[in-house]
Amino acid sequence: AQSVTQLGSHVSVSEGALVLLRCNYSSSVPPYLFWYVQYPNQGLQLLLKYTTGATLVKGINGFEAEFKKSETSFHLTKPSAHMSDAAEYFCAVSRTAGNKLTFGGGTRVLVKP
Amino acid sequence: DTAVSQTPKYLVTQMGNDKSIKCEQNLGHDTMYWYKQDSKKFLKIMFSYNNKELIINETVPNRFSPKSPDKAHLNLHINSLELGDSAVYFCASSHSRLRGLGETQYFGPGTRLLVL
Numbered sequence: 144a145q146s147v148t149q150l151g152s153h154v155s156v157s158e159g160a161l162v163l164l165r166c167n168y169s170s171s172v173p174p175y176l177f178w179y180v181q182y183p184n185q186g187l188q189l190l191l192k193y194t195t196g197a198t199l200v201k202g203i204n205g206f207e208a209e210f211k212k213s214e215t216s217f218h219l220t221k222p223s224a225h226m227s228d229a230a231e232y233f234c235a236v237s238r239t240a241g242n243k244l245t246f247g248g249g250t251r252v253l254v255k256p
Numbered sequence: 257d258t259a260v261s262q263t264p265k266y267l268v269t270q271m272g273n274d275k276s277i278k279c280e281q282n283l284g285h286d287t288m289y290w291y292k293q294d295s296k297k298f299l300k301i302m303f304s305y306n307n308k309e310l311i312i313n314e315t316v317p318n319r320f321s322p323k324s325p326d327k328a329h330l331n332l333h334i335n336s337l338e339l340g341d342s343a344v345y346f347c348a349s350s351h352s353r354l355r356g357l358g359e360t361q362y363f364g365p366g367t368r369l370l371v372l
Contacts, residue, residue, distance in 0.1 A: 175358035179363075187299075189360050233299065237358065243301045244301065
C-alpha cells in the first residue's frame, strides 16, 4: 500500500521568502511522485513529477523538488514566493495498477505582502 | 480549448435524488478517472477506466455508477443522493500506463455537489 504525508496543513510565507513544502511517502516499490497545485475553485494542475533519472526535478512557476530515497521524501521548494503562489498544494504517489494517484492531505500556502 | 471538461460545474439537489455528472477529454487519452475531494480537501480516487474498461473501483457505495460510452467520455451517475455525498468531484485523464510509466493525469475543473 502507498501513503503520503504532508507536514503542515497551512504554511504562511512572506513575499520573496523561500517556500518549502514537505512531503514524505510510503511505498513498497519505487514510487512515481507528483506535486499538483489547486487554485481556489479550480482543478489540479501538475507542477512537476519524478519518475526516474535525475532526483532534482524542476517544474513550472519556478518550483522544484528533490527525491530523496533514503529519507522517503519529495519536498517542494521555490526560492522566492510570489503572491500568485497562494494556493493548495498536493503531493501524490503512484506506482500501482491502474496508475491511481494517492494524495497527501494538502498544504495551503498563504503569501503575505 | 478545454482539455478536460465537466458538466455541470455546480449541482445543488435534494437528498434522495438521482444525478449525473459528465466528463469529456479532448487529449486523446485512453484512461479516465473520478476523484472525490471532501470538505477538508482530501482527494481520493473512486474509479478508473481504460479504453472503456473499468480497472479501478475503490470502496465506493454502489449508488455510484460510472459509465464510459467511449474513451473520451466518463460519466458518473449517483442514485439516492445522501448528505455525505456533498463534495467536489474531479474527472481526470491520462495516457495508459502501457504507454509509459508515471503518466501525468490532467484534471477537469471539478463539479461542486451540494446535497440538501
